Amino acid sequence: MNKINTINDLGTLREKLQSYRKSFRKTLILCNGTGCQASRSQDLIGSIQTELVKQGFATDILVRATGCHGFCEQGPILVVEPDNTFYCHVTPDDAEEIVRKTVAKGELIERLLYTDPVSGKTIPRESDIPFYKAQDRQLLAQNRQVDPCNIEDYIAIGGYSALAKVLSGISQKSVIAEIKRSELRGRGGAGFPTGRKWEQCSDAPGDEKYVICNADEGDPGAYMDRSVLEGNPHLVLEGMIIGAWAVNAWQGYVYVRNEYPLAVKHIRTAIEQAREMGILGENIFGTPFSFDVEVARGGGAFVCGESTALMASLEGKVGEPHPKDVHSVVDGLWHKPTVLNNVETWANVPVIMQNGAAWFAGKGSKNSKGTKILALTGHIKNTGLVEVPMGTTLETVVFTIGGGSPGKAVRAVQTGGPSGGCLPLDKLYLPLDFDALAEAGSMVGSGGIVVMDEDTCMVDVAKYFLTFLQDESCGKCVPCRLGIDRMLELVTGIAEGNGKPEDIDLLEDLAWTVSETSLCALGKTAANPVLSTLRYFRDEYDTHIHEKKCPAGVCQALITYWVDPETCTGCGVCLKECPHSAVKGEKKQPHEIDLALCEKCGICKSSCKFDAIQVR
Amino acid sequence: MSESKLAAILKGRKSQPHQLIEVLQDVQSREGYISPSSMRDVSEALGVPLTEVYSVASFYKAFSLNPRGKNILTVCTGTACHVRGAKMVLNQATGQLGVAPSEMTQDGLFTIEQVNCLGACALGPVVTENGSSYHHMNARKVRKLIHKLSTASTEGNLNEQDQHHQ
Numbered sequence: 001m002n003k004i005n006t007i008n009d010l011g012t013l014r015e016k017l018q019s020y021r022k023s024f025r026k027t028l029i030l031c032n033g034t035g036c037q038a039s040r041s042q043d044l045i046g047s048i049q050t051e052l053v054k055q056g057f058a059t060d061i062l063v064r065a066t067g068c069h070g071f072c073e074q075g076p077i078l079v080v081e082p083d084n085t086f087y088c089h090v091t092p093d094d095a096e097e098i099v100r101k102t103v104a105k106g107e108l109i110e111r112l113l114y115t116d117p118v119s120g121k122t123i124p125r126e127s128d129i130p131f132y133k134a135q136d137r138q139l140l141a142q143n144r145q146v147d148p149c150n151i152e153d154y155i156a157i158g159g160y161s162a163l164a165k166v167l168s169g170i171s172q173k174s175v176i177a178e179i180k181r182s183e184l185r186g187r188g189g190a191g192f193p194t195g196r197k198w199e200q201c202s203d204a205p206g207d208e209k210y211v212i213c214n215a216d217e218g219d220p221g222a223y224m225d226r227s228v229l230e231g232n233p234h235l236v237l238e239g240m241i242i243g244a245w246a247v248n249a250w251q252g253y254v255y256v257r258n259e260y261p262l263a264v265k266h267i268r269t270a271i272e273q274a275r276e277m278g279i280l281g282e283n284i285f286g287t288p289f290s291f292d293v294e295v296a297r298g299g300g301a302f303v304c305g306e307s308t309a310l311m312a313s314l315e316g317k318v319g320e321p322h323p324k325d326v327h328s329v330v331d332g333l334w335h336k337p338t339v340l341n342n343v344e345t346w347a348n349v350p351v352i353m354q355n356g357a358a359w360f361a362g363k364g365s366k367n368s369k370g371t372k373i374l375a376l377t378g379h380i381k382n383t384g385l386v387e388v389p390m391g392t393t394l395e396t397v398v399f400t401i402g403g404g405s406p407g408k409a410v411r412a413v414q415t416g417g418p419s420g421g422c423l424p425l426d427k428l429y430l431p432l433d434f435d436a437l438a439e440a441g442s443m444v445g446s447g448g449i450v451v452m453d454e455d456t457c458m459v460d461v462a463k464y465f466l467t468f469l470q471d472e473s474c475g476k477c478v479p480c481r482l483g484i485d486r487m488l489e490l491v492t493g494i495a496e497g498n499g500k501p502e503d504i505d506l507l508e509d510l511a512w513t514v515s516e517t518s519l520c521a522l523g524k525t526a527a528n529p530v531l532s533t534l535r536y537f538r539d540e541y542d543t544h545i546h547e548k549k550c551p552a553g554v555c556q557a558l559i560t561y562w563v564d565p566e567t568c569t570g571c572g573v574c575l576k577e578c579p580h581s582a583v584k585g586e587k588k589q590p591h592e593i594d595l596a597l598c599e600k601c602g603i604c605k606s607s608c609k610f611d612a613i614q615v616r
Numbered sequence: 617m618s619e620s621k622l623a624a625i626l627k628g629r630k631s632q633p634h635q636l637i638e639v640l641q642d643v644q645s646r647e648g649y650i651s652p653s654s655m656r657d658v659s660e661a662l663g664v665p666l667t668e669v670y671s672v673a674s675f676y677k678a679f680s681l682n683p684r685g686k687n688i689l690t691v692c693t694g695t696a697c698h699v700r701g702a703k704m705v706l707n708q709a710t711g712q713l714g715v716a717p718s719e720m721t722q723d724g725l726f727t728i729e730q731v732n733c734l735g736a737c738a739l740g741p742v743v744t745e746n747g748s749s750y751h752h753m754n755a756r757k758v759r760k761l762i763h764k765l766s767t768a769s770t771e772g773n774l775n776e777q778d779q780h781h782q
Contacts (some may be wrong), residue, residue: 034734034735034736035735035736035738035739037749038736038739038742038749038751039739039751072736072737072738072739073738075738217733217735218732218733219733220693220694220695220696220698220732220733221694221695221696221733221737222733222735223733223735223736223737226735227735258641258678259731259733259734259735260735296637296638297637297638297641297678298678299637299640299641299672299675299676299677299678299679300676300677300678300731300732301675301676301677302732313637314634315633315634316633316634316635316636316637316664316672317636317668317672318671318672318675319675319676375737377695377696377737377738377740378695378696378699378700378737379699379700383696383737383738384738414695417695448695450695450696450699452699456699461699464695464698465695468732472732474675577756579712579759599711601704601707601708601711601755602701602704602754602755603708603754603755603756603759606754606755606756607756
């Protein structure tokens, strides 16, 4: 890799790389993100490469292993360009046929095509699939164009040209003004205007300033930051370098979750490659501007997503938040002015500088501009990453893009992770907008959307989030440490059938106190899951308290398993599988469950092919 | 921990207190846990008081202060996995082995860990074991997995003993 000494060198290199890419007859794009790797994509890539050599196509076909494409449910995914053929659930055994038919002759393999669950028809081209069609993938679409471990791929698609543009003569003040005009708001959860943050840091006194990328994506059920950092690390780096230029920082840090090994590896490789090419380090592109980035791995504490706790952790200390009397833009990392932005926020910066603030502000709703990446998970047909303009309704996301839930009807949608709330079906007309969701008692948060069907108990969901938050509370301030504890105690009592009618008032009172008096955002928002479920699903709490029943059949203490004698064929599978010998019965006769022995582990239910085992 | 291993981890990081978490991450991944003696070594090398090393090591989830089993099964209990029944998977695993999460079985074969999200939500409930991922898990599948691993480990131990005798 040659060092890029001037801004003009970058353009020359790009042209060279683009013509090299064009010299290939076809490109095979294989998703190799965390999701697809869990479905054996690495074996598939190996088999494809072996087959290409075997069948004599090694030199005219380009194979690109990329980061996450977002349609994780269908993995491993293979896209053939320029035909835009989309194959899903591809296995290493399919490699021979793919090369023999699709690569050699352009023939489609019907069984590997995606079947639309609505029409039941196969769809050959990726761009025609409804899941992709309804999206506006400004950031995510780049993932499939680059091998995250190859900086040349990123340069070939126009990467680092926003940085080049900035360094060829846009003043620091003008960069900040552009970001302000774009009305970009932080994608990590709080939605603070990014340009204002940069301006405050730039105005703060002192020569030593820092920029930080928050990749400590702690929200369970959210993985967009992982996919961006893992799939396109240079985009994030480019954003950070532009930000560092704007606020005059000389050092940056990427604070990344250690539970994301692939993201850690890819951002480290990206930093090394950028240094080698002179895009990081002393005198970037031969200009007087110098800046470098280090990677720090998080210790697995949810509270470290909070800015002051994250900075304490970066300093090698216990991740406890501090009161924000003085903001970190003035007194941040090592008491120096610091800009901390989330992965997706940084990733938007090069796009804004390249296409202009007006272009970005042209997308989205009144107070929330641009696109937002969402992690659509739970009881949903098309699980995956979705990027839509802000202001898109939840209904579009869940039904048009997500295809609704596969089994029972959708009951609620949980947004914003442990700091967010559960919204019922009749609130799905709401737009994905920082202010609209906050008003409804939830939040956009980092963009996690968990769809819940009729088999989900809302008391259990509240209990789940409280358990999570109790575990993750750092314990520094009393309201959060003890308040969450007491709320969990009450909700657990209700879930176990020991709830009293007056518990609800006490819960609401506690929730109010915790949110008003906690030190940091973790505590301030901790009550949201309880308050939102109480607001929209009050009847479910009442059934647990008054009738000692769990209508969804989830709360273990309130349910029993039973065999429906009408549907039981007496096949004996559950009898054999039950680890507690609780199932009794003769062959070919309906079986029964001995409730005294049953541990409610659910193994019988999951092993029954006839759906004869029920919960009540 | 041996001196050479520690030296490799500490290379270029000596006397830099802010490297404490990074150093402990590496100790954890090489040793499987953070022992009192590792804590003392790290404290000395970085110039961080031992009490601070202990408070950091005990604060973060990434660090285990006790040895962990030969097979580490990590059950993802993120929201997406939870609504698809991750709790039943976790209960089955801990119940079957008679341990609490993060506790090692007496024979040293297993530790069941719990993680808040692995980011593979499309495939939930997810369980990882020594680097392999298992998706769409339920209580029945995890029971079989534990059974398989414990048979393999017991046989493996017997083979090791055989080789030792020869």
